[in-house]
Amino acid sequence: NAGVTQTPKFRVLKTGQSMTLLCAQDMNHEYMYWYRQDPGMGLRLIHYSVGEGTTAKGEVPDGYNVSRLKKQNFLLGLESAAPSQTSVYFCASSPSIFTDTQYFGPGTRLTVL
Amino acid sequence: GENVEQHPSTLSVQEGDSAVIKCTYSDSASNYFPWYKQELGKRPQLIIDIRSNVGEKKDQRIAVTLNKTAKHFSLHITETQPEDSAVYFCAAGGTGFQKLVFGTGTRLL
Numbered sequence: 001n002a003g004v005t006q007t008p009k010f011r012v013l014k015t016g017q018s019m020t021l022l023c024a025q026d027m028n029h030e031y032m033y034w035y036r037q038d039p040g041m042g043l044r045l046i047h048y049s050v051g052e053g054t055t056a057k058g059e060v061p062d063g064y065n066v067s068r069l070k071k072q073n074f075l076l077g078l079e080s081a082a083p084s085q086t087s088v089y090f091c092a093s094s095p096s097i098f099t100d101t102q103y104f105g106p107g108t109r110l111t112v113l
Numbered sequence: 114g115e116n117v118e119q120h121p122s123t124l125s126v127q128e129g130d131s132a133v134i135k136c137t138y139s140d141s142a143s144n145y146f147p148w149y150k151q152e153l154g155k156r157p158q159l160i161i162d163i164r165s166n167v168g169e170k171k172d173q174r175i176a177v178t179l180n181k182t183a184k185h186f187s188l189h190i191t192e193t194q195p196e197d198s199a200v201y202f203c204a205a206g207g208t209g210f211q212k213l214v215f216g217t218g219t220r221l222l
Contacts, residue, residue, distance in 0.1 A: 040122070042202060042217040043157065058212065090156065101147070102213070104156040 001026050004105035006091050012111045013081045021076040021108050023091030031094045032074040033058075033102065034066060036087040043090065049074055081112045115140040117205050119216030126193050126221070134219045136203035137185040143205040146179060146186045147213070151200045160201075161188070190221075197221060 007022045023032065034046040045058030047066040055066045063085060065077045074093075078085060089108045094100035116139040126132045136146075144165035149157040163170045163177045163186065170177050179186040190197055200220050206213040 040217060042119075043215040045212055045214075048212070059214075101159045101162070104158070106156050 003027065004091060004093055004103050006089075006105040006108050008108060009106065010109050012113065013078075014113050015082060017081050018077070018079050019081065019110075020078075021089055021091075021110075023074040023076070023093075023105055024072055025074075025093040025103070026072060027093060027095070027103065028071070029093035029103075030071075030096050031100070032068065033092045033094075034064070034074065034076045035090045035092065036060065037090060037107075038087050046076065046089075081110075083112045086110060086112045115143060115205055115207075115214040117203060117214050117216045119203050119219055121219060122217065123220045123222065128193060128195065130193055132188075132190045132193055132197070132221055134188045134201055134203070134221075135185060136187070136205075136216050137183075138205040138214075139184065140205070140207065141181075141184065142207045145206040145213075146177065147204050147206075148175075148177060148188050149202045149204065149215075151202065151218075153199070157202060193221075 004025045030051050033048045035043040037043050044060050046064050047058050049055050049068040052071040067075045091105040092102040094102045119136045147162035148160050150160045151157040161172050161175055161177050163179050174191045176189045200218045202218050203216040204213045
């Protein structure tokens with residue numbers, strides 16, 4: 001099993017450009033999450049999904065959109081990137097509830113110039 | 114909502130010494146407290162967790178203690194080794210439908 005994978009690993013955008021980050025998991029997990037990690041601020045939840053076709057806002061959702069059309073995939077979109085969105089983005093999944101172990105992907109380092 | 118504070122932000126120890134990282138939380142409904150380890154450039158990985166019906170849990174050289182009255186929990190690492198160098202995150206969550214909130218991390222050197 002590959003576990004949780006993320007595409008791409010690195011990306012540089014110019015302000016105003018758009019992009020989509022892809023997260024895939026092969027563990028048949030119901031819950032999936034997108035976090036951002038900034039120095040000194042830990043992991044902050046952007047959006048999450050409790051099952052195929054569902055999404056919900058987390059702690060810092062502004063400027064991001066998500067979709068979960070298939071159970072194994074969770075997409076994070078930036079419609080108009082801003083320098084404040086420069087961060088490392090981690091996707092995670094858990095079997096059935098928030099308090100299951102969360103399995104993280106390898107991360108995507110995004111720089112917005 | 115839940116707020117988790119973690120201290121210290123950086124902790125330097127000599128090889129073989131013990132390390133203690135402390136977290137406090139604000140929501141008395143929280144009852145799940147995991148600890149994640151993140152090595153440089155890698156993904157966070159769960160190392161140990163505790164639920165509110167247990168006061169202490171051990172796994173080889175690591176242990177977690179929980180004081181629900183004071184709303185704080187701690188990670189203890191004994192006989193520290195070079196491979197323990199990493200950033201450690203605590204988190205708190207409630208019932209299964211309450212999201213995890215992470216602390217800001219402790220860099221163990």
